[in-house]
Amino acid sequence: MPTPTEHGRPDPETTTLARSRDGRPVSDRGDTVCVIGAGASGLTAVKNLAEHGFGVDCYERETGIGGAWNWRHDRSPVYASTHLISSRPFTQFPDFPMPDDWPDYPHHSQLLSYFERYADHFDLRRHIWFGTEVVRVEPVEDDRWDVTTRSTGGYGPERTSRYAAVVIANGHNWSPKLPRYEGLEQFRGEVMHASSYKDPAQLRGKRVLVVGAGNTGCDIAVEAAQQASHCWHSTRRGYWYAPKYVFGRPADQVNDTLLALRVPLRVRQWLYHRTLRLTVGDLTRFGLPKPDHRVYETHPIANSQLVYHVGHGAITPVPDVGRFHAHSVELADGRQIDPEMVVFATGYLPRFEFLDAKILGDDEGVGRPRLWLNAFVPDHPTLAVAGLVQPDSGVFTLSHWQAVLFARLLRLRTTRPERAAAFANRVRAGAGERYSGQVKDSTRHWFEVGHADYLRALERALRDLEGK
Amino acid sequence: MSERTIERVRIMRSWEWARPVRPVRREVLSATPELEEGQPLLLFVPGFGHGAWAYAEHWLGHAAERGFPAYAVSPRGHGGSGPAPEANLRAYAHDVVQVAAGLPRQAVLVGHGAGALVVAHALARYPARAAVLVAPVLGGWATFGAALRRNPLGTLPAVFGGRLRLSRRQLFSRELPDADARRHAARLGRAARRAQWQLLTGADPEPAVGRPPVLVLGSPDDRVVPSSALTRAARRYGSAPLLFPGMGHDLMLDARWREPIDAILDWLVKHPARDDRG
Ligand SMILES: Cc1cc2nc3c(=O)[nH]c(=O)nc-3n(C[C@H](O)[C@H](O)[C@H](O)COP(=O)(O)OP(=O)(O)OC[C@H]3O[C@@H](n4cnc5c(N)ncnc54)[C@H](O)[C@@H]3O)c2cc1C
Ligand SMILES: NC(=O)c1ccc[n+]([C@@H]2O[C@H](COP(=O)([O-])OP(=O)(O)OC[C@H]3O[C@@H](n4cnc5c(N)ncnc54)[C@H](OP(=O)(O)O)[C@@H]3O)[C@@H](O)[C@H]2O)c1
Numbered sequence: 001m002p003t004p005t006e007h008g009r010p011d012p013e014t015t016t017l018a019r020s021r022d023g024r025p026v027s028d029r030g031d032t033v034c035v036i037g038a039g040a041s042g043l044t045a046v047k048n049l050a051e052h053g054f055g056v057d058c059y060e061r062e063t064g065i066g067g068a069w070n071w072r073h074d075r076s077p078v079y080a081s082t083h084l085i086s087s088r089p090f091t092q093f094p095d096f097p098m099p100d101d102w103p104d105y106p107h108h109s110q111l112l113s114y115f116e117r118y119a120d121h122f123d124l125r126r127h128i129w130f131g132t133e134v135v136r137v138e139p140v141e142d143d144r145w146d147v148t149t150r151s152t153g154g155y156g157p158e159r160t161s162r163y164a165a166v167v168i169a170n171g172h173n174w175s176p177k178l179p180r181y182e183g184l185e186q187f188r189g190e191v192m193h194a195s196s197y198k199d200p201a202q203l204r205g206k207r208v209l210v211v212g213a214g215n216t217g218c219d220i221a222v223e224a225a226q227q228a229s230h231c232w233h234s235t236r237r238g239y240w241y242a243p244k245y246v247f248g249r250p251a252d253q254v255n256d257t258l259l260a261l262r263v264p265l266r267v268r269q270w271l272y273h274r275t276l277r278l279t280v281g282d283l284t285r286f287g288l289p290k291p292d293h294r295v296y297e298t299h300p301i302a303n304s305q306l307v308y309h310v311g312h313g314a315i316t317p318v319p320d321v322g323r324f325h326a327h328s329v330e331l332a333d334g335r336q337i338d339p340e341m342v343v344f345a346t347g348y349l350p351r352f353e354f355l356d357a358k359i360l361g362d363d364e365g366v367g368r369p370r371l372w373l374n375a376f377v378p379d380h381p382t383l384a385v386a387g388l389v390q391p392d393s394g395v396f397t398l399s400h401w402q403a404v405l406f407a408r409l410l411r412l413r414t415t416r417p418e419r420a421a422a423f424a425n426r427v428r429a430g431a432g433e434r435y436s437g438q439v440k441d442s443t444r445h446w447f448e449v450g451h452a453d454y455l456r457a458l459e460r461a462l463r464d465l466e467g468k
Numbered sequence: 469m470s471e472r473t474i475e476r477v478r479i480m481r482s483w484e485w486a487r488p489v490r491p492v493r494r495e496v497l498s499a500t501p502e503l504e505e506g507q508p509l510l511l512f513v514p515g516f517g518h519g520a521w522a523y524a525e526h527w528l529g530h531a532a533e534r535g536f537p538a539y540a541v542s543p544r545g546h547g548g549s550g551p552a553p554e555a556n557l558r559a560y561a562h563d564v565v566q567v568a569a570g571l572p573r574q575a576v577l578v579g580h581g582a583g584a585l586v587v588a589h590a591l592a593r594y595p596a597r598a599a600v601l602v603a604p605v606l607g608g609w610a611t612f613g614a615a616l617r618r619n620p621l622g623t624l625p626a627v628f629g630g631r632l633r634l635s636r637r638q639l640f641s642r643e644l645p646d647a648d649a650r651r652h653a654a655r656l657g658r659a660a661r662r663a664q665w666q667l668l669t670g671a672d673p674e675p676a677v678g679r680p681p682v683l684v685l686g687s688p689d690d691r692v693v694p695s696s697a698l699t700r701a702a703r704r705y706g707s708a709p710l711l712f713p714g715m716g717h718d719l720m721l722d723a724r725w726r727e728p729i730d731a732i733l734d735w736l737v738k739h740p741a742r743d744d745r746g
Contacts, residue, residue, distance in 0.1 A: 051595060051678050051679070088488065089484065089485040089486075089488045090485055094479075094481070094593070095593060095594055095595050095677050095678070096569050096594070097562075097565060097566060097569055097593070099566065099569075099570065100488070100489065100490070100491040100562070100566055101491040117569075120572065120573075121569065121571070121572070121573060121574060122574060123573070123574075252485075253485065253486045253487070253488070254486070256482040256485045256486040257482070257483075257486040257487075259482045259486075260482035260483045260486060401479055452480060452482070455479045455480050456479075456480055458479060459477070459478075459479040459480060462477060462479070463476060463477075
């Protein structure tokens with residue numbers, strides 16, 4: 001049994017006993033709202049619901065807060081060198097800034113300490129049960145929910161509590177996406193997904209192949225360039241490798257200057273291409289493929305060092321992997337390379353195992369919900385998902401406002417039911433809406449949003465809801 | 469509903485994100501109770517020209533004696549904080565929010581004079597537990613008119629970027645011994661030119677986040693803030709002002725400094741942490 005290392009709240013006091021559909025006892029938590037997960041999105045949901053006067057029970061399967069940013073967690077995807085890719089103003093919660101003397105791109109340990117401070121400052125831990133996993137979430141009458149939990153690891157009995165509403169904040173960057181390749185089982189070298197990559201020592205002196213050029217793949221390729229005896233970096237397309245700084249300022253701050261001036265996407269893309277052309281230059285001369293898309297049509301890469309190490313010859317760009325042999329890897333162009341270690345930085349897939357996939361409109365059960373504002377669920381007005389976004393900026397501002405909107409909606413359900421009903425219609429009509437320009441078809445872009453498009457849509461939703 | 473809350477929440481803040489306020493050395497003075505009794509924590513914000521010292525004189529110690537952890541910040545360019553001749557109201561509010569977010573618990577923000585306007589701006593960027601506006605100068609031309617009538621020589625230069633001079637007699641009642649009044653007046657500095665200008669022409673604060681209860685108090689004999697302004701300020705937040713007759717503008721330094729701070733602390737004890745206004 002895991003020992004809770006944090007002082008969370010004691011066991012829920014059982015109030016009225018109801019029965020679940022299959023006859024199990026259910027403790028009725030009245031108007032209390034349940035939050036699943038105490039990562040950044042869960043914490044902001046707890047804080048904002050409590051601020052709006054709701055009772056909140058939060059379940060967290062790990063023994064601490066912070067989700068992905070708590071490197072002590074088994075499922076944390078961060079590695080020793082992880083620094084933010086979104087600069088501080090875009091990353092902090094809108095009502096709880098990070099210290100202004102922190103670097104532009106803080107280290108992951110600073111982010112964890114920031115979330116710890118957030119939890120302490122707003123006294124959130126008293127709402128959280130640590131070491132408790134949600135295993136089932138089922139709708140019951142009156143738009144209420146039965147939430148079944150048990151201790152992480154499957155020990156101890158299950159218990160079911162009934163809630164007025166549920167916020168799912170379980171994160172979508174912890175379940176590895178591992179592509180299948182012919183011959184992979186026969187391959188004798190070491191194979192790992194980036195989620196188990198923690199420290200550059202793992203690469204030291206080896207011939208390493210890194211697959212994928214998301215931010216993870218680029219970071220690991222840069223470390224391999226410095227630690228490994230050889231680094232191949234395989235991508236199935238060309239990308240725009242954007243530096244963290246342009247014109248002496250964090251690149252996202254420069255971009256938002258243009259957004260503030262309402263410069264249209266096409267013009268911003270053109271300016272961006274020009275800037276990269278003039279600073280980074282033409283990458284095809286290094287053997288990198290030409291991008292098959294305009295900038296912002298794939299999730300942005302923020303990495304100033306990748307191109308630098310390619311220029312040193314410390315990273316050899318190679319095309320997509322074709323198949324594996326016992327002692328070599330065959331590339332799509334037929335070339336053979338002989339890595340001792342392969343790191344798949346091929347991203348993550350969302351998982352909602354505790355819920356019938358149909359409830360989220362994911363009829364095929366692939367993990368791709370059909371929601372409005374990536375958060376609101378058609379025909380389930382008391383259910384919301386927080387943090388299911390992949391923005392071209394920080395996630396936490398978006399999660400914060402999702403939580404505020406949901407809290408206000410829940411309040412209006414009692415004070416102004418007609419407004420809540422109008423909102424429900426909006427959710428039904430808008431399910432599946434996108435908040436970005438065109439993006440390349442890839443699982444990694446399922447939840448891609450442009451932060452400006454997204455936040456403007458959310459701002460409108462908030463105003464419509466409250467009729468202002 | 470008060471006129472404040474009808475204003476719109478602003479979610480897209482491109483300018484703010486694109487141009488973050490620069491860090492600065494910030495002076496924070498504090499007095500904390502010997503025994504932590506779980507009372508609300510207070511962060512005091514001085515008005516233009518004043519620094520954290522104004523609260524260190526009486527209020528910080530008194531609050532701590534009554535069991536309230538008390539802190540006071542000098543906004544940049546004031547008191548012992550780093551210089552900032554180019555500061556604007558946003559930078560001052562930023563300083564307040566930075567200090568508030570660094571405190572162990574959710575803070576009550578207390579602003580005096582133009583510091584109340586700084587607090588009103590800070591409330592839009594930090595969910596304070598409650599807010600107290602003491603003799604608030606919330607800006608606009610009406611404030612300027614009043615100041616001009618009462619102290620034309622001290623006020624007029626401010627319009628042209630000069631220093632806003634408040635006379636001893638505006639700040640303190642006759643009850644305060646002259647030596648004390650002189651000593652305090654000698655410590656006064658000045659706010660940055662841009663901030664002074666924004667006091668007249670700046671945009672209204674955005675709505676407060678986190679729905680904090682707000683208390684307004686002041687003196688009907690204040691020679692900077694007329695009673696009508698107090699009433700107007702209180703109405704903005706849906707209440708009436710608490711009045712302390714016979715006191716000057718600087719309630720925390722004047723002879724009867726004890727009465728207003730006791731009233732603030734009593735209000736905090738009485739008031740639920742967060743009211744359930746719908
Ligand atoms: C290497 C890396 C770097 C990143 N860098 C940035 C960045 O710079 N800026 C940025 O904004 N984003 C970044 N991200 C995205 C990242 O996903 C978010 O920053 C953030 O972690 C999302 O928070 P969350 O709370 O939504 O999810 P998570 O942090 O994943 O938290 C989810 C929580 O829910 C818990 N949970 C899940 N299922 C259950 C269950 N059934 N029962 C109980 N508890 C459960 C988990 O234990 C976890 O604590 C990065 C991601 C990675 C992988
Ligand atoms: N420093 C940081 O702060 C930091 C670091 C790492 C990650 N992150 C964030 O964490 C999230 C996840 O990033 P990630 O890099 O782990 O994953 P990701 O963004 O999903 O990138 C996955 C990469 O693998 C490729 N890929 C996926 N499936 C493939 C397949 N079947 N065959 C070949 N290639 C395949 C993708 O190519 P396609 O483009 O063709 O799909 C892409 O290049 C992102 O939001 C990212 O910004 C931040």
